[in-house]
Amino acid sequence: MNVENRTLFTKDNLFVLRGIDSESVDLIYLDPPFNSNRNYAAPIGSQAAGAAFKDTWTLSDVDNAWHGEIAEREPPLYQAIRAAELTHGKGMKSYLIMMAVRLLEMKRVLKNTGSIYLHCDPTASHYLKMLVDTVFGKDNFRNEIVWNYEKWTNAARYFQRNHDILLMYSVTDRYTFNKQYGELTERQKQLIQTGYNTGSSSGKKIVRIYDRKNPKVQTKLPIWTEEGRAIYDVSMPKGKALNDVWKIAALNGQAKERLGYPTQKPIALLERIIKASSNEGEVVLDPFCGCATTCVAAERLGRQWVGIDISEKAVELVQMRLEREVGLFGTVIHRTDIPKRSEKLANYRTHKHILYGKQEGNCNGCGTHFPFRNMTVDHIVPKSHGGTDHVDNLQLLCGACNSTKGQSTQAQLISRLKTQGVLL
Ligand SMILES: C[S@@+](CC[C@H](N)C(=O)[O-])C[C@H]1O[C@@H](n2cnc3c(N)ncnc32)[C@H](O)[C@@H]1O
Ligand SMILES: [Zn+2]
Numbered sequence: 001m002n003v004e005n006r007t008l009f010t011k012d013n014l015f016v017l018r019g020i021d022s023e024s025v026d027l028i029y030l031d032p033p034f035n036s037n038r039n040y041a042a043p044i045g046s047q048a049a050g051a052a053f054k055d056t057w058t059l060s061d062v063d064n065a066w067h068g069e070i071a072e073r074e075p076p077l078y079q080a081i082r083a084a085e086l087t088h089g090k091g092m093k094s095y096l097i098m099m100a101v102r103l104l105e106m107k108r109v110l111k112n113t114g115s116i117y118l119h120c121d122p123t124a125s126h127y128l129k130m131l132v133d134t135v136f137g138k139d140n141f142r143n144e145i146v147w148n149y150e151k152w153t154n155a156a157r158y159f160q161r162n163h164d165i166l167l168m169y170s171v172t173d174r175y176t177f178n179k180q181y182g183e184l185t186e187r188q189k190q191l192i193q194t195g196y197n198t199g200s201s202s203g204k205k206i207v208r209i210y211d212r213k214n215p216k217v218q219t220k221l222p223i224w225t226e227e228g229r230a231i232y233d234v235s236m237p238k239g240k241a242l243n244d245v246w247k248i249a250a251l252n253g254q255a256k257e258r259l260g261y262p263t264q265k266p267i268a269l270l271e272r273i274i275k276a277s278s279n280e281g282e283v284v285l286d287p288f289c290g291c292a293t294t295c296v297a298a299e300r301l302g303r304q305w306v307g308i309d310i311s312e313k314a315v316e317l318v319q320m321r322l323e324r325e326v327g328l329f330g331t332v333i334h335r336t337d338i339p340k341r342s343e344k345l346a347n348y349r350t351h352k353h354i355l356y357g358k359q360e361g362n363c364n365g366c367g368t369h370f371p372f373r374n375m376t377v378d379h380i381v382p383k384s385h386g387g388t389d390h391v392d393n394l395q396l397l398c399g400a401c402n403s404t405k406g407q408s409t410q411a412q413l414i415s416r417l418k419t420q421g422v423l424l
Contacts (some may be wrong), residue, residue: 001283002026005304007333008120008295008315013287013308015386017105019339025109025306026176026282029273029294031119031265032099069381073392074104080130088127093163096127102287103135109285115277116141118167119265125165136169142177143168147269149250166273180276234369235259246272257325259317261291267325270297278303293316299326353378355396365401365413366422376402379408 001024009016069370071078077100085093103136107114114138133141145166152160167347241393248268251258257267270293277285280302286294289307295318298305307318322328355377361369364378375396381387384407397405404420 001304003306004333005306006295006299006331007306007335008289008292008318008337009308010310010312010315011308011336011338012310014102014105015338016308016387017102017109017287019341020105020109020285020306021341021343023111024283025285026111026114027274027278027284027303028106028110028114028116029119029284030106030116030285031263031286031287031290032102032288034121034123066381068098070097072155074100074134077104077131077134080134081129083130084127089296092124092127096131098129099128099136100307103131106287107135107171108261112172113174113176115144115168115170115175115177117167117273117277119147119164120167121164122161124169129167132167133171136171139168140170140172142170142175146245147246148247151161151252159199163195163207166276169274176277176279178244178276178279180272182242184239197219204360209414228270242272248272259291261313261317264291265293266295267297267300270294270302274298274301274303289314289318292321296321297323299328317319351391351394352396355394361398362411363398363401364395365397365405365417368398374398378402378405382407382409387411 001275002019002021062231081093081096081100084096099408109117116132118128118132129144130319143166145163145168147166149162149164151162155161155263246269248266249255251264251266255266260262274284274294274297283304284294284298285306285308286292287308289295289309290311292307292309292314295305295307299322307314309315315332319330319332322331352372352375356375361372363375375398377394377399379387379389380393380395383389387393394412401413401417404416408416414423
């Protein structure tokens with residue numbers, strides 16, 4: 001991992017994600033804006049005052065270059081977005097383009113054993129699921145978790161809307177999963193009460209014992225059966241294996257952990273996710289970290305963490321929370337730059353040969369055939385627009401087209417060539 005533990009970036013996460021090494025993260029939780037057509041602002045006087053973010057999307061919000069990029073390179077992804085546009089309108093399309101380019105980067109930075117939890121609500125969850133199916137593969141879908149909370153609103157003509165959706169996907173089927181347990185069943189409670197239980201398993205008599213006074217502590221006292229056999233089965237009942245409906249209280253006005261940050265999520269929710277899908281010491285990333293609930297939960301559970309948020313407020317809040325809730329002082333590394341990937345990218349000459357073959361020796365602007373030495377490698381999406389050195393973002397242009405293009409995008413080059421009459 002080329003980013004240090006306990007780093008918080010104040011920046012658009014797309015740029016930071018592009019700077020993170022491939023296959024270096026164990027778990028991603030993201031709680032992006034939901035496209036709910038609302039503007040969020042923290043109340044004046046709350047600890048989070050000054051934090052605000054917009055949750056409405058128009059095409060101008062989107063780096064327009066990406067629109068064509070997705071259409072050209074990820075046709076299935078583009079079709080999923082197109083379907084959402086036809087069903088729901090242009091706002092949804094812009095939102096999904098914003099999400100799609102980021103999800104592609106998230107997939108790249110996750111290890112093969114990693115997982116991702118995309119937190120969303122019913123406004124966009126069905127469209128987002130199509131995106132994640134496309135990016136991670138439908139076979140890597142693991143759960144659609146319903147987070148059920150109580151929140152009473154004036155819902156006169158429909159049922160109270162009391163849940164969010166968490167889409168859980170893995171990168172491969174070798175993902176980390178630590179089974180989680182909830183409350184004890186009635187039967188298990190009874191076993192702890194009575195201390196032992198006799199039953200029958202494959203014909204043999206089995207006896208389980210528990211420490212009656214302190215059910216958390218396992219004892220190794222033998223139980224003597226009527227036949228005089230000592231039995232040391234000391235497994236404690238763990239409770240019911242958790243299902244995909246999670247009842248966890250939302251942070252209401254009275255909640256102690258509440259900072260007033262709009263859309264702050266409960267620590268309990270994040271702790272459950274982190275316990276289930278990562279191990280101690282592993283790396284948890286939250287690219288839309290808000291007031292850094294994920295970072296605080298990860299710290300409490302002994303995981304490494306990295307958070308990204310575009311809002312300035314996040315870094316202040318996370319330091320304050322880490323001091324107050326975990327007792328860590330002055331430990332957060334705050335960055336506003338873009339990390340540099342430490343992995344080696346394939347060398348330039350190799351790229352040029354591959355590209356020459358792919359383009360069959362033709363310039364990607366004017367379409368004219370040129371000898372190898374007259375071609376230059378060009379960034380399709382300029383680096384100043386967030387483009388990468390990845391071969392997917394490279395092309396060959398002739399000298400004339402390269403200077404016409406300058407720092408603009410490929411779409412602008414094509415339109416200039418048309419104006420100049422070079423292209424029809
Ligand atoms: C729903 S909130 C996350 C709340 C968070 N889970 C918590 O418990 O506090 C969404 C966050 O995404 C941030 N955000 C929106 N667009 C972003 C972007 N392009 N890059 C990074 N952060 C972004 C907003 O500033 C906001 O804090
Ligand atoms: Zn040319």
